[in-house]
Amino acid sequence: MTRISASKLKEHIGKQVKLQGWLHNLRRLGQVNFLLLRDRTGLAQAVLGKEDLAPLENLQTETVLEICGVVAEAPPAPSGVELHDVKVEVITPVAEILPFELNKPDVAATLPVFLDHATVGHRHPRRRAILRLAAGVADGFRRTLNAAGFIEIFSPKIVASATESGANVFQIDYFGQPAYLAQSPQFYKQIMVGVFEKVYEVGPVFRAEPHSTTRHLSEYVSLDVEMGFIEDHFTVMDCLTGVVGGILAHISERCAGELEMLEVKLPLVGETIPWVYFPDAQQLIYKREGIDARGEPDLAPEHERALGEWAREEFGSDFVYVTGYPTAKRPFYTHPDPDDPTYSNSFDLLFRGVELATGGQRLHLYADYLAAAEKARLPQETCAAYLECFKYGMPPHGGFAIGLERFVMQLLGLENLRWAALFPRDLTRLTP
């Protein structure tokens, strides 16, 4: 008999079927017992007599089972059906008790305990929904960009020099010489604008963050975009707005069940997302909150939260751009504002008051790079290859990067980025 999945049970009412999966729960009531089997599609309930339980003696939840039975309507059961005349066969017995239960509505563990046992903890239906949603976000990102003619690239993660700042880079022993883990595909995606004009990458990036916060990881998945022949950073923001809209449309279609289980209210994104110029944002925060950050070179988390609230109240938008960050605080390749070089053609996108994406227009003239590289004291030999593409003609270009886990965290209102990652890495955590 061919195995069917739990989600297809109701298509087989009155028929004999075979299911395989994990023992999610067993309610022993004596003569009548209810077994919940979990497979990749969901849960199936089977009704067992006392003697049918014999194969499960001394076994625990998560035992891998095959169950055969006849599908019958049963309104209170999952999907309104259950199995009768059941035969249970053990595929893989489990004798040990789980570190925490997987069959409660919520994950019954604190974050550190959960992370220690995430290899099994991810089997919880809510965890599966979150991870499926993350896959949906990445898929929506790629589909939106493929449809717009962007080409996917796979840039190297072992690199000769830091791309962002030398401070938070991991060093590798590369056949006896020092090398580094890429902090971003920044140099490569720019280089590839010279090849394809429009490129994207979905891949890991590595940041040796020397501090522990609820919204940083040492390794995360970056959704990177870079595009040529732009007017300025507003062209890039238009693209990002379209990408965010594309992701949300994709998951609302493909992850409807997950969004429902997790009680996610999808944010609305219109044709445009409101934006505010950096100095104006500081002025606004001062007026609204009395926090005087005017003249400071960057926004602190509390400033971003205030701007998020303002955007929601003022525009009914969960998203808001801040544009024109001070040039001094942005990477050396950032294009200054031609009208006021103190500020730059850059932006952050805040999602419910937290930085979701960062981007901007880049320098594109070779001479500008030579000057910027000298000013930033970049090691000439290691960035020579990067600079070569500018020697041979680069158009005005820019791009952005979205943190995948950040997107999921903000979408679900998780309090810690680690709840949105598969197996997070931080200052103290290297396993599982």
Place this chain on the structure above:
Amino acid sequence: MTRISASKLKEHIGKQVKLQGWLHNLRRLGQVNFLLLRDRTGLAQAVLGKEDLAPLENLQTETVLEICGVVAEAPPAPSGVELHDVKVEVITPVAEILPFELNKPDVAATLPVFLDHATVGHRHPRRRAILRLAAGVADGFRRTLNAAGFIEIFSPKIVASATESGANVFQIDYFGQPAYLAQSPQFYKQIMVGVFEKVYEVGPVFRAEPHSTTRHLSEYVSLDVEMGFIEDHFTVMDCLTGVVGGILAHISERCAGELEMLEVKLPLVGETIPWVYFPDAQQLIYKREGIDARGEPDLAPEHERALGEWAREEFGSDFVYVTGYPTAKRPFYTHPDPDDPTYSNSFDLLFRGVELATGGQRLHLYADYLAAAEKARLPQETCAAYLECFKYGMPPHGGFAIGLERFVMQLLGLENLRWAALFPRDLTRLTP
């Protein structure tokens, strides 16, 4: 005026248009001159009078240009159209001469010279076609698996221990303690079978290959699959056969232009791919080629070549599976053949005589892992998290990994894997 792309020129015959791109070639014939502009979609020809060339004085190919003109039919030009009444404007001037020409039918450089200047070398139309094909292979892989209900995962690349063998692993300084770059997502994809049953990943893997060959890199893109509730390795091979077929169908549809330019003859994959049992393969090589490798624990490249030729002659197939590799030569997690534990439930897939994918059934019982881990002398503390998933119930499962660059290399008949990579990493190469 809105920019149009070179590929859309013929839709605008008789109209004024604007193009932007790179100066691909300029044939100066005196009064009449032919300029080829390259953008992400292809080439466009513009006819210029002597005086129209003024903006290009002292400039070289790869100068970034905007050209406006009227589209006219011209059968000998690319796409049968060209621009007349042309006005050229320089966006980014290029004064230096390229390290090698990009406007010859083939890349006019040896591999080392090309790799030194790959940041601009990839702009060659053939290089672009190869990289687009690689993107198409990855996209076809994901689409095929998404359609079959597989979930994409993003496993960490910084890990606490080697997964395959301790010999070729890169060490990192992880906040003062040693860590490693993942040689494969093997442990994680197995763990995630316990969560989703069917998972895949597209991501970088890292191998500190201490030797230099034409078909190994220190970093490459691995297309990984793992699935649960299998019968044995033949279930996994069926999946792989479907994935290879899905990839080929996808690129034949989406990369038709690239396949034509690169003169690729797509291999045929039927419903099934022929397979040969490891000891029979050795016997066959002995009979056909007189090479006596009988009893050796692995196949050498010349053996794989011979098997590739055999499969092509005998079955008209560019693909052939070799099954049942000796258990001793496969990783500790490999499931032995229950009928003869000397051999294993494993396979390689050869594509035109070169290993394209490797896979098999894995152990799934906790007790088997404890025994195997001890035999393989795995450090208990670092693989404890991996082993935990087996403690709590894993179904019979297996999977495979395809090397993305290998696939492209074999598809195009490239003589060196480095021609199929974006920015390859090897013993001596760390840039660009």
